[in-house]
Amino acid sequence: MPQPAVTVLMPVHNGERYLKEAIESILAQNFVDFEFLVIDDGSTDRSHQIAGSYGDPRIVLVANAENRGTVHVLNQGIALASGRYIARMDADDISLPDRLERQVRFMDEHPEVGVSGTGMRLIKNGKLRNIRTHAASDPELKIQLLFSPCFFHPTVIIRAELAKAQPYPGNLVYTQDYNYWTKLAPLTSFANLREVLLHFREHEGQISARKADMQVSNSRTLRADYLKRLISVASDEQLAIHHAIAENRTDINLPDAESWLRHLMEINRQTGVFSNEEFEREMSRRWWHCCKNNRKHGKKVAELYASSPLCRYYRPDFSKYLKFKLRHLIPL
Known part of the structure; x- marks a missing residue:
């Protein structure tokens, strides 16, 4: 049997x-050269019967006798995958019909890229909601990791050769994607397609809802470790500011946040760890979100934002900026 282009894991x-909707969204892909590796991780409901009810020969169904956890199953799937690429899929999401076609074409045309993702649209309470995208270029995505994951995990496609050589880390569970991207960042180039190719379902049964506290704690550990690539030593107070910015907190001390972001910019200018232009834009964008999300400074927020040199490098959407100024009653 010839090697398929893609293993959908x-x-x-x-x-x-x-599950039925998720499976059928893959079987309905315009791109047909794939194997669909479904790993039932010790389910006690009808998941196995549903996955096994399809007669499509591209479905490879594997059943674990007991629940081993997401990281184990992902690495199990990576070891079993026979495709040149491995595309992630979750059992509660919907891939749009041209997802695999677009992602395979992009990876074929960009051999330097080891991992890429796409934009997504949320499904909440059965209805399509807002669209979410990440930055597209490798420098921007590596900088974003200083604060948060740079891919939407269910949208990712990765070169199988890379994944087999570098499987998911087994530590810091419930943040396996963030952990993985920080591990792969020095080893390959990243990219994102900005177009929406997946609908992501939000519901109470997700790990992100059930394990939120552990996710926050583990994300802080990963964030602090990745930050060391730029700044070798950060105090507890500095890390607290950095985490507050990354988590989009609404109780941020804005002068402290501005001082920290400017400090990071100065260090990057000295060390050249990241592309300077992209780094300045991202710090400026973070400053915008700090000010937009924090109201405790009252009417002074817009003044604090505009008076900082940080606002030079990123321009928010005009309608959002107008709303921001009107909210704080600052004359235009």
Whole structure:
């Protein structure tokens, strides 16, 4: 049997509610040269029966006798995958029909890129909601990792050769994607397609809802470790400011946040760890979000924002900026 271009890797554990829709979104892809590796991780509901009810020969169904956890299943799937690329899929999401076609074409045309993702649109309470995208270029994505994951995990496609040589780390569970991207960042180039190729479902049963506290704690550990690539030593107070910025907190001390972001810019100018132009833009964008999300400074927020040199490098959407100024009653 010839090697397929793509292995679509989908772990499932007690996912019967949305599984049929997820599977059929892959079977309906315009791109047909794939194997669909579905790993049932010890489900006790009808997940196995649903996945096994299809007669499509591209489906490869593997059943684990007991629940081993997401990281184990992802690495199990990577070891079993026979495709040149491995595309992630979750059992409660929907891939749009041209997802694989667009992603495979992009990876074929950009051999330097080891991992890429796409934009996505949220499904909440059964309805399509807002669109979410990440930055597109490698320098921007590596800088974004200083604050948060740079891919939407279910949208990712990765070169199988890279994944097999560098499987998911087994530590810091519930943040396996952030952990993985920080591990791969020095090893390959990243990219994102800005177009929406997946609908991501939000619901109470997700790990992100059930393990939120652990996710926050583990993300802080990863963030602090990745930050060391730019700044070797950061105090507890500095890390607290950095985490507050990354988490989009609404109780940020804005002068402290501005001082920290300017400090990071100065260090990057000296060390050249990241592309300076992209780094300045990202610090400026973070400053905008700090001010936009924080109201405790009252009418002074817009003044604080505009008086900082940080506002030079990123321009928010005009309608959002207008709303921001009107909210704080600052004359235009």
